[in-house]
Amino acid sequence: MRLEAGRDPLNTQLTALIGELSTRSPLFRQDWARQDVHQHRTGVKAFRHPEVGLVEVAFDVFEMPGEAGLQIVTYSVPPGTDSADKFAFLASWAATTHAETTPVSAEPSEAVEPTSRMAE
Structure with missing residues (x-):
């Protein structure tokens, strides 16, 4: 997900999904903040x-x-x-x-x- 967010930072649907997941899940918020990218x-x-x-x-x-x-x-x-x-x-x-x-x-x-x- 992070790769796609970096590839297309103007993707409003993905940005909204990331925002919603960050709001609802402390684990997601913590993992997203670490900025680990593995391909x-x-x-x-x-x-x-x-x-x-x-x-x-x-x-x-x-x-x-x-x-x-x-x-x-x-x-x-x-x-x-x-x-x-x-x-x-x-x-x-x-x-x-x-x-x-x-x-x-x-x-x-x-x-x-x-x-x-x-x-x-």
């Missing part, structure tokens, strides 16, 4: 998937130079972990489900030569 650049996020349960993914945030506020966030799962096994299961499940629901044409299709867009 997580790497870490682990946990998600609960309805089919496989808890999965954990590592994330990294990369700032794009020359583009204020633009970031790329990557997620990865270390191989050999329980979460990697769950993602592999979900991927195979999705591939199987997609193959079962993709219609097959009754007419034979014409063969098309693959083309490459790469310069030779």
